[in-house]
Amino acid sequence: MKKIIGWILLIILAISSLLIVKDKNNIYNIGVKDSEVEMKIRYKGLKNAIDFTSNDRGLYVAFENKIIAIPSTGKPYTLIEDKNYNITTLECNGDKLYFLTNNEILSLDINNGKLEQCLSNLPNKGDYSKVLIRGYKDYLFISIGAATNSAVVGSDNQWIDKNSTGYDISPFNIVLNKNEKGAFVPQGTSNEDNEIIKGESIGNSSLLIYNINTKAIETYAWGIRNIEGLDITLDGRIFATVGGYENRGLRPVENDSDYIYELKKGYWYGFPDFSGGDPLDSPRFQGESNVKNPPLLKKHPMSPPAPAYQHNDLNSLKWIAIYDTGKINGQNTLQLYFYDCNKNNIMCSSVNGVPNKLITLKDNCTVSNMKIFKDELYILDGNHGFIFTLAIRK
Incomplete structure (x- = not known):
């Protein structure tokens, strides 16, 4: 028997x-390009998961209204749940989870369940409402996207019906040229020559740095149109995928593409007058219409840096994950792994290198986020409810 x-x-x-x-x-x-790379499905039953993070204790997964813990040993359990939540991003730093719901960032102590508000009234109600949070030492880095395509509110901004007075907020004082269409002001308002726009403590198109001990907040870098993916190396270098301008609205831009930037403290990256280090009135962006977009700013804070990588497509680059030693694809140098949602590819590249396709996913797979943990690339497919990994075979 x-x-x-x-x-x-x-x-x-x-x-x-x-x-x-x-x-x-x-x-x-x-279709793993490197035959030494192995795929494993690690977790199932996570359909409609939005984001995830990890620490030494295990994995944490965010859904719209709740966060669950998947410990290294033991059964999964719900850490927090609230029907009024609208969670869109999750990050772990020490013994606390940090998450965004609507326009506020909250912290949750994993040990005692204490909930605390860190930031509120974030200006994330525009076209690029995605807010990303990444922890590094005693800090959180927080991205805030642009409210509009190119700083001018128009009928292409679908949020106008609910927020008729909304517009792009600058984190620093800027001086504008005369502009009938109006930039950094509500719809239907023009700019006078030499008009001064007062900066606010938290603005659009910016990367914030938040001290988790003192609660101090400041702008780390600005003029970054819309960060789609964000990650940090072990020694503190910050890389981001950034979306290019679109051919729409009162100030349309033709022929732009997506980029990967290394973001540095105090730098201005060109929004709303540059993209990829080039001015918007250059021939590159005129296209068939031959329409030039003259600069909105009277004086630019600096010559914006060139990107580390310029993609060949628009609205394509999303998540990015950094592996300092590149073991996943058999390299021994810092590697950038990023997701091309148009081709459904996960790509890999050294800094300023030529990207290679690591893996192709089928059309019904949705990469909700991806991060590096313990020598593996963890990828969340929220559509199927899987977290799978890519790693180098020993």
């Missing part, structure tokens, strides 16, 4: 293994 039971268990395990392999192959094209 024991032998029969043993054979039955072996058959069940064999069938389960086949189903897992079939599951993987049906969902993911295992």
Whole structure:
């Protein structure tokens, strides 16, 4: 009888293994460029998950209204749940989880469940409402996107019906040229020549730095149109995928593309008059219409830095993850892993290098985020409810 039971268990395990392999192959094209890279499905049952993070204790997964913990040992459990939440990003720093719900950032102490408000009234109600949070030592880095395509409110901004007085907020004082269409002001308001726009403590198109001990907040870098992915190296270098301008609205821009930038403290990256280090009135952005976009700012804070990488497409680059030693794809130097949502590829590249395709996903796979933990690239597919990993075979 024991032998029969043993054979039955072996058959069940064999069938389960086949189903897992079939599951993987049906969902993911295992078109891994490097034959030494191995894919594993780590967690299931996470359908509609939005973001995730990790520490030494285990994994934490955010859904719209709740955060669950998946400990290294033991059963998953709900850390916090509230039907009024609208969680869009999650990060762990020390013993606290930091998450965004609506326009405020809250911290949750993993040890005692204490909830605390860190920041509120963030200006994230415009076109690029995604807010990303990344922890580094005693700091959080927080991205705030642009409210508009190119600083002018128009009928292309679908949020006008709910926020008729909304517009881009500058984190520093700026001086504008005369402009009938109006920039950094509500819809239908023009700019006078030499008009001064007062900066506010938290503005759009910026990267904030928040001290988790003192609660102090300041602008780390600005003029960054819309950060789609953000990560930090072990020695504090910050890299971000940034979306280019679109051909729409009262100030349309043609022929732009997405970028990867290294973001440095105190730098201005060009919004709303430059993209990829080039002025918007240059021939590059005129296209077939031959329409020039003259500068909105009377004086630019600095010549904006060039990107580390210019993509060949627009509205394409999303998440980015950094691995300082590049072990995932067999390299021994810092590697950038980033997601191209148009081609559904995960790419890898050294800084200023030529990207290579690491893996292609099928059309119904949605990469909700990806991060590096313990020598592996963790990828959340919120559509299927999986977290899978890519790692170098030993």
